[in-house]
Amino acid sequence: MRFRSTLFALTSIIVGFTPANAHHSPVTPVFKVPAYRELPLGTVKPRGWLLHQLQIMRDGSSGHLDEVHNKIKNDNGWLGGKGDGWEETPYWLDGAVPLAYLLDDAALKQKVLRYINWTLDHQRPSGYFGPITQAEREKNIAITVNNPQAGEDWWPKMVMLKVLQQYYSATGDSRVLPFMKKYFQYQLQVLKKCPIGQWTEWATSRGADNALVVQWLYQQTKDPSLLELAALIQRQSYPWTTWLGNRNWVIDAATQQDDHQWMHRHGVNVAMGLKDPAVNYQRTGDRRYLDSLQTGFHDLMTLHGLPMGIFSADEDLHGNAPTQGTELCAIVESMFSLEETIGITGDIRYMDALERMTFNALPTQTTDDYNNKQYFQIANQVQVKKGVFNFSLPFERGMNNVYGLRSGYTCCTSNMHQGWTKFASHLWYGTPDHGLAALTYSPNEVTAKVGKQQQAVTITEETAYPFDGQVSFIFQTAGTVEFPLQLRIPSWCHEAVITLNGQPLRREKGGQVVTLQRAWKDKDQLVLQMPMEVTVSAWGRNSRAVERGPLVYALKLNERWEKGQDEHEGEYFSIFPEGPWNYGLLEKAVKAPVQSFTVHQGKPVTNDFVWNLEHAPVSITTSAKRIPAWQLVDDVAPQPVTTREGTYKGQTAAEEETITLVPYGCTKVRVVAFPVVR
Structure with missing residues (x-):
């Protein structure tokens, strides 16, 4: 049996280590040349099923969110209006811009360019940028280095900087680098008066995103003041490197679910913080940062990891029980952190991890037309409906598990678009030796x-990867x-x-x-x-998951969809299974998976492939037994108690049945973490 820990096997881990420069950069930074060079946006052109996925997004919400999502549609602050001036518009652009250039779509380019042009054209003389602030609008105050308090939150600007970086990568627009240089000079002058956390703790949590773009600009200009700024931002931001390396943080996150320092364990903050050690390593060349990342990623996936390759985040880190949820934003931000970490470090473990979460966790959380999303997905998700479930953020309206455009928080409505697009643009990297x-x-x-x-x-x-090797x-x-x-x-x-x-x-x-x-x-x-064999891995509550290649397989359950209407969050979909779900895998099968699981090749992966049951190109059959006592409790299916040997000792059905498993990403209702029976 292949156990979970082998997926994140570590070497040279220094337990309990805090990098000497976690808070203070060396006097003379040694900037590390990245292991790989990111290729200009548009260099990689998706084909086949991946191209179809991006076309679906363009024709759906990714290409039209500004027309259907009122927060972006109405009087947008990033176009000079009084509407959204915070994160959701930049979030959407962070996926819509790469989508436009990956597809070379003239209409979408023109659409996103409106926001980019407004942003570039309305930089203040001081270097400050972004929507017109309340002080500017109401008091006619100019934002300068002498009164930076008249500005507003650093955080949404971090996202817009990523947007502009991608836009420059695709076009080479000569306006972008001077714009960034001027803004970073402004930041360097005023951060001592208005630190990263001046307005919100979100900025303190996510400073690595700011530092990442600063260090990218350094690679273009070699201006040493940029490394000074990056170090300053890191010192003022959450010390994710220290937390990841010292272990206590991830252990405490597994035990506490109160409101004390909840931002420290907020799943999306964690997802963004994963890149922090790599960003620090890039600036300093100190390999101890990479040890902290290896330790922290291993601990995170051990204590909070779920079979589909992502950690629980509903919204906080919440342990490794298969009934815990994961926010869609946490998936796409983890993907981006890993893509950047891969480029900086060249470490294969993060390449494996990226594929696992992309091909399993990502596709299941949106509808086929990409117009509806699920705020929290559950590993063992035997129904999708309104309710509070086991989430650390249940919401009074109970809308976090259903599929809708506005269900749950709409941050994911805007942020989900970067997942597939950035994955597509990072399929290839350049090597330092011109390869x-x-x-x-x-x-x-x-x-x-x-x-x-x-x-x-x-x-x-x-x-046909990931379905074929x-x-x-x-x-x-x-x-x-x-x-x-x-x-x-x-x-x-x-x-x-x-x-x-x-x-x-x-x-x-x-x-x-x-x-x-x-x-x-x-x-x-x-x-x-790359020959693909069926293997079995061990997960939380003594559960077992069936794998083949980069894919995890889940119980195939027919789906019954029901449309509903919420007064506040609009139209949504509930999904219920048709047929029994409470099966345990046979112990003899778990011990000999190659002999006990049969792989069936179904429909070929054609250019119109969609991640759903109808198009699932591979299935696996095996024998299993039902567990009558395994039933829903408060809308979830708590894992049956097993012995330390890993088997369920309660009553099971006398007869064996043949069950069918399909790729997790093709399911909406499922069991993926199975108990084991005799």
């Missing part, structure tokens, strides 16, 4: 200049092009086979990134074959 690295897999095409001579190459990646790379070049190509061999893969033009090239063990240094020719076809 390319394929670190996560999906159908796409990349065009870049490579090698010492900077010759153009286009590589078309054809694959074969990935083909087809090269288009004007001639012979020599450059290094890096391929990730996932940790779940026992041994991969690499062929070139039909001939064996290499065999490689999983858990590494391999480099193929050679002269590539036009029409070369490189094939990476």
Whole structure:
């Protein structure tokens, strides 16, 4: 049996370590060249099912949120109005901008450019930017370095900086770098008067996002004052690096669910804070920051991890019981933190983790048309309905578990759009030696200049991954092009086979990134074959999950959808299972998964694939027994008590039944964390 800890296996962990420079950067920072270089936005073009996913988003809420979501639609502050001037408009743009350039969609580009142009055109002489403040509007006060208190919250500006960074990556607009430089000069001058937490604790929680863009600008300009600013922001922000490395924080978060320091364990804050050690490492070159990240990520997933690859966050960290929820914002922000961490560190464990949460946790939490989202998903989600469930933030109206445009908090309505878009743009990275690295897999095409001579190459990646383990790379070049190509061999893969033009090239063990240094020719076809075996992993409350490749599989339950209307939050959907759900996996199957689980190939993964039951291309069958006493309690299915050996000792049905499992991401109601029976 493969246990959860192997997914996040650690090396060189220093327990209880606090980096010496967690709060104070060295006098002479040593900026670390990233392990990988992010490619300009638009370099990677999604294809196949991934392209269809982005097209669905464009045609749905991602492309039209400003038309259907009143908070953004009405008198928007980021267009000079009195409406939303906080996080939701930048959140939406943080996904809509990369979507526009990944699809090269003229209409969406024009739409997002309205907000970008207004922001760039209305920077104050002092460097301050953002919506017109109350002081400016009502008192006609100019915001300068002498009266920064007349400004407003730092936090939404951090998101808009990410938007502008992506926009510059796609277009090279000459206005962006001077704009950022001027704003960061303003920040450096006024943060001692108006620290990061001047207005809200959200900014204190999320300072790493600010520092990340500051350090990105440093790479463009080499202005040393930017490193001074990044260090200052980190000192004024939550010490996520210290918390992750010292362990007490994540343990305390598992035991406390009161209102004392709840922002320290707020799931989305944690998701954003995951990048903090990598950002500190980039600025200082001190590898002890990476030890803190390894320790903290391992602890987080051990104490709060769920089978679909994400931690509980409903809204706080809430342990590893399969009945706990996870906020959609926590998933997309964790993905972004991992994408940035991968680029800075080159550590494969975060590549594996990114794929796991992307292909499992992300797709289940939105409807097929991408117009409705679920604020909290549950691992063992045997029904979707109004209620309080086991969430640390239940809401009086009980709308956190249903699917709706405005159900729960609407931060996720605006923020969910960055998940698939940034994943698509980070499928490839550039290497320091003028090569390319394929670190996560999906159908796409990349065009870049490579090698010492900077010759153009286009590589078309054809694959049904993550449902199939074969990935083909087809090269288009004007001639012979020599450059290094890096391929990730996932940790779940026992041994991969690499062929070139039909001939064996290499065999490689999983858990590494391999480099193929050679002269590539036009029409070369490189094939990476990663055999997928069924395995079983252990999770909270002695439960077991069935896996194959990067996918986790859940009990297939037919779905009955019901539409409802809430007075405050509008139209929503409840979903109920048809058929029994209270099954336990057989102990003999768990001990011998290869022999006991049968894989069935269904519909091929075509260009119109959607993450739902109808399109599930792979299923797994096995024998199981029902557990009559396993029933709903207060709307959730608490895990049956098992022995330390991992088996349920209560009464089970006498007869075995055949159950069908499908990819978790294709389900809305399911069981994924199973008890084990004899």
